[in-house]
Amino acid sequence: MIQGITWLLGFQLVGETLSYASGGHVPGPVIGLALLALFLLATRRFSAAAAMEQSTGKVADGLLANLGILFVPAGVGIIQHLDLVISMGLPILVAILVSTVVTLVVTVWAFTLAKHLEQQWRRKP
Structure with a gap:
């Protein structure tokens, strides 16, 4: 689970950095999510990517299951x-x-x- 949240936050950080560098026209989390999706598509054939996809999937499922708490x-x-x-x-x-x-x-x-x-x-x- 730590590995999955690290991947999610890492890609969000990269997205925030790119957003800040480009003037902030697109939100950083959107850029990070797009980069994460592209990364997973590009590395789909590798076994390490399958483990990454599984760990980020578990974290994402957990976040979505508890989304009501945020409201x-x-x-x-x-x-x-x-x-x-x-x-x-x-x-x-x-x-x-x-x-x-x-x-x-x-x-x-x-x-x-x-x-x-x-x-x-x-x-x-």
């Missing part, structure tokens, strides 16, 4: 400031609804654009 502080914060949430309830509700609708519209637009581009790409000889 407890947010819930406690909401309860602590419940009077503020109630007094600002309408603006919060409007912000949630508008952002949800905008997210859905942009997601559908991006999907249809990607599908259209894929169809055009497949038609080319």
Whole structure:
């Protein structure tokens, strides 16, 4: 388990370093995860990579199984400031609804654009 978390944190550190060096346009954990995925794909044939994949998989499963614990502080914060949430309830509700609708519209637009581009790409000889 120590080995798996070391791999995950190592790739996150590399991702954070690259993110900082490039101006921070892409979050470091995203870069680290992409590098980890590429590394695992590139070294898939080696037996050492299988052990690494197994150890990081166990750690990732453990993190995902306990992900709910990470949301407890947010819930406690909401309860602590419940009077503020109630007094600002309408603006919060409007912000949630508008952002949800905008997210859905942009997601559908991006999907249809990607599908259209894929169809055009497949038609080319």
